[in-house]
Amino acid sequence: MIHGPCGKDYMYSPCMVKGKCMCHFPKRFNGHTFFDDSGFHVYRRRRTVRVIKKGVSLDNKFGVPYNRDLLVRFQCHINLEICNSSRSLKYLFKYFLKGHDTGTMLLKKNTSSQVSAQEKKAKSLNEVKDFLDSRYVCASEASWRIFGFDIHNRWPSVDHLPIHLPGEKHIKFKTFADLEKVCNKATSKKTKLEAWFIANKELPQSQNFTYVDFSSNFTWVPSSRKWKLRQRGDVVGRLTEVHAISGELL
Ligand SMILES: [Zn+2]
Known part of the structure; x- marks a missing residue:
């Protein structure tokens, strides 16, 4: 090389x-x-x-x-x-x-008449032809498409891991929602980070992994908002970026 x-x-x-x-x-x-x-x-x-x-x-x-x-x-x-x-x-x-x-190519007869280069250029201007957009498909590409093979692949899956301080997690609610209900729901609805702390208390196997390594060994179950031991699949965890000016959070 x-x-x-x-x-x-x-x-x-x-x-x-x-x-x-x-x-x-x-x-x-x-x-x-x-x-x-x-x-x-x-x-x-x-x-x-x-x-x-x-x-x-x-x-x-x-x-x-x-x-x-x-x-x-x-x-x-x-x-x-x-x-x-x-x-x-x-x-x-x-x-x-x-x-x-x-690619753009043009096939035409070889006319070797006495015309200047400028005249040739003017003659070859054909607006319809300028908008022609053709495509060549070779046999291997055609069969690749017909069989529906992947043209790209992304691996492994990346698990997004949020970070927040206690009491500062992001929550979503509708404009006219009952605020008391919103607060109660926010308390009971654990984030991945909060659930990770709980898993560390409850599951002895979890204590060997940091938060960022957790997704590789545990699966996030959104319905119960809990982590459980991973059975299969390759996943890597990635922490949300925390900017240097975020103070305590960093
Ligand atoms: Zn060179």
């Missing part, structure tokens, strides 16, 4: 645009991996590897981050890097939602 050669030793590489590598190679040597000020990762690159590719000597500055197991399994070039930003979710889902691969 070595990028290039490109740069001053190989100016004709396809990645070179205006004398610079589009993929920002070569990278810098680094003693350790860290996140820079804008939250992007900078991987460790040691001065140990030197390989010859297309007659050019390249070092670790040209190494492409990869995962060995994925390369062996798929037998192809896969660049794998950590996504550290919550904005990466937007990027991931964009690909599920942006639609199919498309």
Whole structure:
């Protein structure tokens, strides 16, 4: 997984645009991996590897981050890097939602008459054709759709775990609801956090797990608002984010 050669030793590489590598190679040597000020990762690159590719000597500055197991399994070039930003979710889902691969192409007769380039351009303007949107479906994609196979998968399930101070849980009620009833209901209707404290008192097995690990080993039963020992399924718990300015709650 070595990028290039490109740069001053190989100016004709396809990645070179205006004398610079589009993929920002070569990278810098680094003693350790860290996140820079804008939250992007900078991987460790040691001065140990030197390989010859297309007659050019390249070092670790040209190494492409990869995962060995994925390369062996798929037998192809896969660049794998950590996504550290919550904005990466937007990027991931964009690909599920942006639609199919498309291209615009035109087949026409080769008319080599003496017309200027400008005239040609004017002639080819056809508003109806401009709105044509065609799609090519290959056999493998067609069968994938016909059989209804998944086009993406999310795993494992994530259990949302609320956090609140005593007496400060979120409750929902209608505008004209009887406030006394609302308060009584709020007291009896335990949140996951309150039920976790109760489970710690009642179930001896529960005392080995912190709140965040609880969902992996216990199931939340919404009807009885209680935790019970998990029988099957993979679930991870995730705490609600608590901002640094939340004071006591943090
Ligand atoms: Zn390059």
